[in-house]
Amino acid sequence: MSGCTFCAIADGAADAGLVALRTERVFVIPAQRQRPRNQGHALVVPAAHVVSLQDAAPAVRDELFAVVAQLTGAAGALYGAEGSIVFQHNITPGPVPFHLHVQVVPRFPGDGFAMPDPAMAEVPRAVRLRQAAALRQ
Numbered sequence: 001m002s003g004c005t006f007c008a009i010a011d012g013a014a015d016a017g018l019v020a021l022r023t024e025r026v027f028v029i030p031a032q033r034q035r036p037r038n039q040g041h042a043l044v045v046p047a048a049h050v051v052s053l054q055d056a057a058p059a060v061r062d063e064l065f066a067v068v069a070q071l072t073g074a075a076g077a078l079y080g081a082e083g084s085i086v087f088q089h090n091i092t093p094g095p096v097p098f099h100l101h102v103q104v105v106p107r108f109p110g111d112g113f114a115m116p117d118p119a120m121a122e123v124p125r126a127v128r129l130r131q132a133a134a135l136r137q
Contacts, residue, residue, distance in 0.1 A: 006099035010047040018128055020135030021070075022047075025063040028071065030131035031103065034123045037111040040079040040131060043101045044068050050100040052091050064102060071104040071135075078134055081106035085113065 008014035010027060020042070021028040031041040044067045050056045056064070068086055075081040088102045107113060123131075 004049055004097040004099050006045050006101065007049050010045070018125075018132050020132040021067065023063055023067060025060050026067050028067060028135060030123070030128040030135070032122055032128070033120050035105070035111075035113065035117050035120050037108060037119075038105050038113060039123070039127075040075065040081070040106040042071055042104050042131070042135065044071065044104065045099065045101040049097075051098055052100060053088060054090075056100060064100075068102050068104055074135075075104070075106040079106045081108055083107040087115075 005014065009016070009019065009029065015029070018029045019027050020030065025048070026044055026046055028042055028044050031043050034041040044064055046056060046060050046064060048060070050060060053061070072084045072086060075084045084107055085105045086102060087105075088100075090100075091098050105113070
């Protein structure tokens with residue numbers, strides 16, 4: 001879909017280096033904005049433009065959550081996390097085209113995780129490239 005950042009990434013037209021994992025139906029990228037105490041926040045995104053969870057084909061939902069399960073299982077080895085939180089916003093109003101995605105956030109003791117979190121900040125691309133490389137492994 002024109003104007004959709006996730007579609008541009010899926011098509012290889014933008015930020016290909018940030019794609020940590022690509023399966024037949026989904027891909028994983030580090031989130032652009034991350035909480036300082038929860039580094040490693042990743043997004044699992046359908047490769048085809050899907051607006052909402054209920055609009056996703058069953059095979060896409062299955063693959064989406066299979067990859068989410070992989071990430072939650074890897075959070076300890078990758079980041080030393082004791083767990084993770086998984087969430088999904090189903091259609092966010094606004095001028096930018098919305099594309100379904102599931103967020104996986106590593107959790108640590110005393111991390112003070114809160115939603116919304118005013119400390120959440122943009123992570124430099126170089127850091128996200130390192131995160132993507134770690135996720136690939």
